[in-house]
Amino acid sequence: MLAKRKIGEPALRFKSVFIICISIFLIGIFSGCIDSTEDVELIVLGVLGESKEFTLTDLKQLSSISGTSEYQNSYGNWAGKGVYKGVPIAKFAESIGGIQQGDILVVTSEDNYSQIFTYNNIYPSTEWEALQGTMILAYEYNGTQIPAWEDGLRIAFLPTDEKYSNDDSYATSSLEAKGAGGPKWVKFVKKLEFKRENETVTFGDGTTNHTLSWSQILKLPSINQSGRSITSLNEVSDLQYYTGVNLTYVLDVLIDLNQDFSVDIVASDGYKRPFSKDQFFGNLTFYDELGTNIGHGGPQNLSLILAYYEGDQKIGLESGPFRMALVGSDSPITSSRYWVKLVNYIEVVVY
Helix, strand or coil: CCCCCCCCHHHHHHHHHHHHHHHHHHHHHHHHHHCCHHHCEEEEECCCCCEEEEEHHHHHCCCCEEEEEEEECCCCCEEEEEEEEEEEHHHHHHHCCCCCCCCEEEEEECCCCEEEEEHHHHCCCHHHHHHHCEEEEEEEECCEECCCCCCCCEEEEECCCCCECHHHHHHCCCHHHCCCCHHHCCCCEEEEEEECCCCEEEEECCCCEEEEEHHHHCCCCEEEEEEEEECCCCCECCCEEEEEEEHHHHHHHHCCCCCCEEEEEEECCCCEEEEEHHHHCCCCEEECCCCCEEEECCCCCCEEEEEEEECCEECCCCCCCCEEEEEECCCCEEEHHHCCCCEEEEEEEEC
């Protein structure tokens, strides 16, 4: 005998199925809220225009390394000690066609904070490797991954002594990036941009040459003041504001400024203009608009800069992209022979 179907049974079955479906739907929604790894994206740009995007899932599928490290901040304090896990930056360079000596890496965070690194940070020599270790993009700290780790994707260095000190940072940085270790550990990294730039200038200190690209030059301390030049025929240039590198800062990084030294400014066409120590610090003749000698300048009212902007425009190729300019708060007029164009090499000679 067939069992009798109870009154209301189909409705109960429908209700059960409905509840199960709703439960599955809600689980899917909440799972998506908890597992937000696919929302974490990294943009990688190559030197020839290649572009790739990575989610956290993508990153975790790449070869990774881990190690204990900490960094020293601008105040000399230590911070961030722990175990970092992530992808060596070299892997990203290789993923977009590779890089070569002279290329740079611009690391940009979600709030547009950026730091510049060189080929030598990504592929360090034995000496640099001992100081900075491998440079990685970390996605895990002490076993906690992002988004639970709230620093987001982060640059980290893994030296063998497990301490990335300010001295280590200084010794393994190019001229524009000399400084504390902490700022190099960029948080919330959003973009890795590998760049190859033809516009460069080289600073030499007698033992080592430091070649900087346009992007690196713009990171150096700058001056924005006006100045004019005068030719041997008493032709005075129009007053113009120039923005450029504070060369006193650069020399202070390279040498002891208390020493006796001279500076040779060399142009790409072979022209060379020497500056004595006194001249470098502004002790040059000032002229009026008629070409009359009206005395000498000094460090308080004349600065020798490597200019890259004339007004708000990049200096044209007929004079730049880098040229010397002598500027001050009173728009001094100085001899045009010191306004060297097409500068590509600055050598410091210590006596």
